[in-house]
Amino acid sequence: MHIFNATDVENYMKQDWIMQLLKSCAEKSCVEKNVITVATNEWLMTDVNKRMIYAEMYGDFLIEKQNKKVLDAGGGVSLLTNVLAENTEYTLVDLLAHGGKEYLKQHKNLHVKLKALDWYLLEMDEDYDVILANDIFPNVDQRMELFIEKMLPHCRELRMSVTYYNTLRFYVTRRLDAEEILTMLCYDGDMVSSKLKKYLSEMIDTKEKDLVDMKTDKSSIYENGRQVAYIRMRGGIQ
Numbered sequence: 001m002h003i004f005n006a007t008d009v010e011n012y013m014k015q016d017w018i019m020q021l022l023k024s025c026a027e028k029s030c031v032e033k034n035v036i037t038v039a040t041n042e043w044l045m046t047d048v049n050k051r052m053i054y055a056e057m058y059g060d061f062l063i064e065k066q067n068k069k070v071l072d073a074g075g076g077v078s079l080l081t082n083v084l085a086e087n088t089e090y091t092l093v094d095l096l097a098h099g100g101k102e103y104l105k106q107h108k109n110l111h112v113k114l115k116a117l118d119w120y121l122l123e124m125d126e127d128y129d130v131i132l133a134n135d136i137f138p139n140v141d142q143r144m145e146l147f148i149e150k151m152l153p154h155c156r157e158l159r160m161s162v163t164y165y166n167t168l169r170f171y172v173t174r175r176l177d178a179e180e181i182l183t184m185l186c187y188d189g190d191m192v193s194s195k196l197k198k199y200l201s202e203m204i205d206t207k208e209k210d211l212v213d214m215k216t217d218k219s220s221i222y223e224n225g226r227q228v229a230y231i232r233m234r235g236g237i238q
Contacts, residue, residue, distance in 0.1 A: 001206040002056075003229045005219040009052055018044065018051040018080075021062060025079040039098035040076030049221045049228075050135075054080075056230055057134055057159055061088050068129035071155070073119045073147070074136040077103060085111045091128075093119045119147065124154050127237050131155040135228075137162050138187045138195070145195055148233070152202065155235035164192045166218050167225040189214040189227070196231070204232040 002008075022045060026036060035041060043050050055062075061070060062083050070088045075081075077092075077100025084090045093115040104114050115122055120143065131151045137144040137160060144162070152158055169186040193211040200208060220227050 001203060001210050001214075001229055001231050003214065003217060003219050003227060004049075004053065004221050006221060009049060009221050012052040012055065013048060016048065016051060018055050018062075019048075021083070022079050025082065035077060035079060035081075035100065035103045038077050038100045038103070040100065041078035044078050044080070052221075053161055053228060053230070054134070057132060057161060058084065061130075069126070071128045071131045071151075073131065073133045073151075074141070075132065075134055076100060081112060082110050089113075091115065093117065093122050120150070124150065126154070128155045130157045130159060131235070132158075133160045135161050135163060138192060139163050142187070144192075148199060151235075152199075152233060153236040156237045157204075158233040158235055160231045160233075162192055162196075162229050162231060163187075164189050164214075164227055164229075165225055166216065166227060169225070189217065192229070199233060202233040202235075204234060206231070 022041075036045075044054060058080070060066070061068070062080060065087045068088050069091070070084070071091045071093065072084070073093050075092055076094060076098055077096065081090075081092070081100075081104075090111070091113040095118060096116060101114075101116060104110065104112055131154070133147060137147065141147070144160075148158065164187045166189045171184045171186070173182050173184060174180070175182060193214040196203070197208075197211055200206065200211065214229065218225070218227070
């Protein structure tokens with residue numbers, strides 16, 4: 001486990017290779033403008049923190065072709081989706097709330113296996129070398145434990161970036177299925193740590209002390225105090 005800090009960003013910015021790759025992809029005539037305006041692509045283009053995290057999580061699949069099956073939960077669509085699909089056997093399970101569905105429909109040559117549904121409903125009838133979940137747990141989707149339990153038996157490696165706040169933060173939102181306003185308290189390091197502790201034996205390069213430190217550490221790469229930890233787990237497929 002690694003909690004990203006300002007030094008990580010400084011080191012990455014010495015060679016912002018994800019931005020270079022984004023620009024290279026944008027110059028190709030096969031790329032349509034409608035993917036450039038997709039929110040998940042705009043975030044990568046404008047946020048160096050997201051690019052740094054993306055490089056850590058997806059970097060090996062962007063650099064060269066690999067004979068690997070990859071499942072990306074909630075990864076969205078960007079200029080780099082084509083690279084991932086070219087270099088791996090790539091499946092994206094995503095509701096695509098931020099756009100990109102029409103782009104994938106129009107460009108079947110991208111070889112993206114799209115499952116446009118909630119990951120919880122995905123039939124796990126295949127195994128994967130790597131399953132990823134970037135920036136969805138636990139504050140976009142609070143079902144982190146359910147995700148781990150569902151996915152871990154079907155992969156060699158599980159990669160997640162988890163976000164939390166060790167400063168008070170909450171959101172006011174509305175239910176889609178009822179006329180009700182909800183106030184959602186964001187997870188803090190204590191809550192995330194307690195959820196992950198049961199998987200300590202599966203976590204790669206993680207000691208119990210790392211989970212203890214997560215409760216109080218306030219290292220953040222964002223002005224609002226948002227913290228991001230990169231977690232890798234050994235899956236059940238060996």
